Amino acid sequence: MDISALPLGEITFTPEGGLRLGALARMADVAADPAVREAYPVIAHALELSASPQLRNMATIGGNVMQRTRCSYFRDVSAACNKRAPGSGCAAREGYNRGHAILGTSDACVATHPSDLAVALAALDARIHTRGPGGERTVPFADFHLLPGTTPDREQDLRPGELIVAVEVPPHPRPLASGYLKVRDRQSYEFALTSAAVALHVQGGVIRSAGVAAGGVGTVPWRLRAVEQHLVGRRPAGGLWAAAAERAAEGARPLAHNGFKVDLLRRTVERQLRIVGGGS
Amino acid sequence: MSSSQPVSGDPPPDASPWHVSRRTFLVVTGVAAGGVAVGLAVVDAAAPDAGTVARVALAVNGEPVVVEVDSRTSLLDLLREHLELPGTKKGCDAGACGACTVHVDGRRVLSCLTLAVRLEGADVVTIEGLAPAGGALHPLQAAFIEQDALQCGYCTPGQIMSGVGCIQERHTGSAEEIREWMSGNLCRCGCYVKIVRAVEQAAGEV
Numbered sequence: 001m002d003i004s005a006l007p008l009g010e011i012t013f014t015p016e017g018g019l020r021l022g023a024l025a026r027m028a029d030v031a032a033d034p035a036v037r038e039a040y041p042v043i044a045h046a047l048e049l050s051a052s053p054q055l056r057n058m059a060t061i062g063g064n065v066m067q068r069t070r071c072s073y074f075r076d077v078s079a080a081c082n083k084r085a086p087g088s089g090c091a092a093r094e095g096y097n098r099g100h101a102i103l104g105t106s107d108a109c110v111a112t113h114p115s116d117l118a119v120a121l122a123a124l125d126a127r128i129h130t131r132g133p134g135g136e137r138t139v140p141f142a143d144f145h146l147l148p149g150t151t152p153d154r155e156q157d158l159r160p161g162e163l164i165v166a167v168e169v170p171p172h173p174r175p176l177a178s179g180y181l182k183v184r185d186r187q188s189y190e191f192a193l194t195s196a197a198v199a200l201h202v203q204g205g206v207i208r209s210a211g212v213a214a215g216g217v218g219t220v221p222w223r224l225r226a227v228e229q230h231l232v233g234r235r236p237a238g239g240l241w242a243a244a245a246e247r248a249a250e251g252a253r254p255l256a257h258n259g260f261k262v263d264l265l266r267r268t269v270e271r272q273l274r275i276v277g278g279g280s
Numbered sequence: 281m282s283s284s285q286p287v288s289g290d291p292p293p294d295a296s297p298w299h300v301s302r303r304t305f306l307v308v309t310g311v312a313a314g315g316v317a318v319g320l321a322v323v324d325a326a327a328p329d330a331g332t333v334a335r336v337a338l339a340v341n342g343e344p345v346v347v348e349v350d351s352r353t354s355l356l357d358l359l360r361e362h363l364e365l366p367g368t369k370k371g372c373d374a375g376a377c378g379a380c381t382v383h384v385d386g387r388r389v390l391s392c393l394t395l396a397v398r399l400e401g402a403d404v405v406t407i408e409g410l411a412p413a414g415g416a417l418h419p420l421q422a423a424f425i426e427q428d429a430l431q432c433g434y435c436t437p438g439q440i441m442s443g444v445g446c447i448q449e450r451h452t453g454s455a456e457e458i459r460e461w462m463s464g465n466l467c468r469c470g471c472y473v474k475i476v477r478a479v480e481q482a483a484g485e486v
């Protein structure tokens with residue numbers, strides 16, 4: 001079904017200072033929007049580090065959040081894949097799984113969620129607005145992407161006939177420093193091995209609120225609440241970033257080929273906390 | 281590299297009563313006000329997964345065309361297989377290489393991931409339409425020749441269409457910036473250094 005003619009392309013700020021991105025807004029247009037760059041650099045960075053200029057000129061905010069995994073077995077119809085064919089097994093578990101997830105995995109599926117934008121939206125506590133035959137709904141971003149569990153074929157909290165109409169970022173206390181770091185096998189035009197989205201509100205020399213999320217490591221965009229909790233109420237300092245980032249891989253279950261992601265994730269988070277929060 | 285298959289259900293080009301050479305296509309569209317329907321993607325109703333056929337009016341390199349396309353036909357296949365504009369190349373057919381880059385409504389996009397049925401009223405420019413026929417080359421085409429920015433040439437039409445977009449978007453502040461904003465175009469022959477130089481040269485001229 002072609003939804004491209006629907007009037008869902010707007011980029012607007014709410015009176016309270018939140019940001020509303022229409023589901024059909026193009027990635028390139030959102031990334032280039034001066035007001036978005038000013039208020040939420042983490043969104044612009046995540047978008048500009050995604051895909052390629054040509055793809056960003058075409059692809060939409062709704063489509064990016066909805067995109068499916070890049071697990072190569074998922075796209076290989078000769079391979080067993082519970083996400084594509086429920087009950088058939090998971091070729092990645094015993095196969096080549098260097099790019100797969102270490103967090104949120106299940107026996108049924110270990111595929112990573114590939115979106116960069118979604119990591120930024122997770123850190124910013126975004127909400128998804130949907131519309132369908134049953135009316136309108138608002139879903140917290142953290143609940144929108146479903147953990148694979150025993151049903152990896154079910155990926156989003158979207159009911160039959162429902163569309164995403166917009167993504168909304170609630171107002172954040174200001175000043176808000178934010179940014180996105182993406183680590184990958186080649187410098188550009190590549191999905192993340194690990195990534196980190198960080199948004200910090202520092203006032204009076206103390207971190208009052210923190211949003212931290214990681215990409216490339218989770219079966220869904222991965223919010224790092226343990227890292228956030230370690231930051232809030234403390235003063236930005238060199239040692240703090242490492243201590244907080246130490247918690248980034250809590251609960252990680254590495255596979256045969258992706259054990260390197262555990263350490264890489266901690267270092268990615270530490271580096272991005274330092275870039276956004278300052279200090280040495 | 282994937283092979284170019286006609287859209288499923290298409291009769292082979294030679295057997296098609298609708299087959300038009302590029303020359304007849306241009307003559308026909310040149311005289312018809314508002315374009316003319318060139319019979320395309322004649323879907324065999326007996327084909328197991330026949331899609332629906334839609335009529336789309338668009339402009340390709342400034343010429344109005346009306347085409348009937350299977351709803352699954354990509355812009356890339358429309359250009360190469362039906363409009364006989366093979367300058368746009370098929371590398372991966374999956375969004376990963378940039379060889380198929382064209383401009384739609386002034387923006388650089390991948391034609392392999394663009395469904396032709398979505399292009400009602402669109403303005404498409406391909407490498408064939410970048411410079412006027414018989415006229416001077418576009419400055420970036422000239423720069424590619426001067427800088428010797430190609431070997432086999434397969435990626436070149438996509439590089440040039442993408443480079444023109446990169447220049448229009450003003451992402452040519454430094455060689456580093458050009459590399460990042462040209463990263464959607466892969467070159468198997470590894471001509472990147474000279475491609476960046478060609479974009480730098482043309483950016484200074486246009």
Ligand SMILES: Cc1cc2nc3c(=O)[nH]c(=O)nc-3n(C[C@H](O)[C@H](O)[C@H](O)COP(=O)(O)OP(=O)(O)OC[C@H]3O[C@@H](n4cnc5c(N)ncnc54)[C@H](O)[C@@H]3O)c2cc1C
Nearest residue numbers: 023050051059060062063064066115116163164191375376
């Ligand atoms: C080579 C390549 C590299 C890429 N690299 C990256 C990367 O590094 N980082 C990254 O984040 N992304 C990357 N992407 C993904 C890309 O950025 C796009 O987000 C993705 O291709 C989706 O494009 P689209 O918006 O055209 O969605 P579509 O392809 O149109 O849609 C994707 C899915 O979402 C559904 N959908 C679309 N809109 C809605 C809506 N409003 N409501 C409900 N469902 C909807 C569609 O039905 C479909 O199932 C890459 C893609 C390619 C091809």
Ligand code: SF4
Nearest residue numbers: 071081082090109110
């Ligand atoms: S990891 Fe998930 S998507 Fe990949 S093969 Fe296993 S079940 Fe399929």
Ligand code: FES
Nearest residue numbers: 371372373378392
């Ligand atoms: S053919 Fe490779 S990106 Fe379109």
Ligand code: FES
Nearest residue numbers: 431433467468469
């Ligand atoms: S010149 Fe051969 S692929 Fe680029």
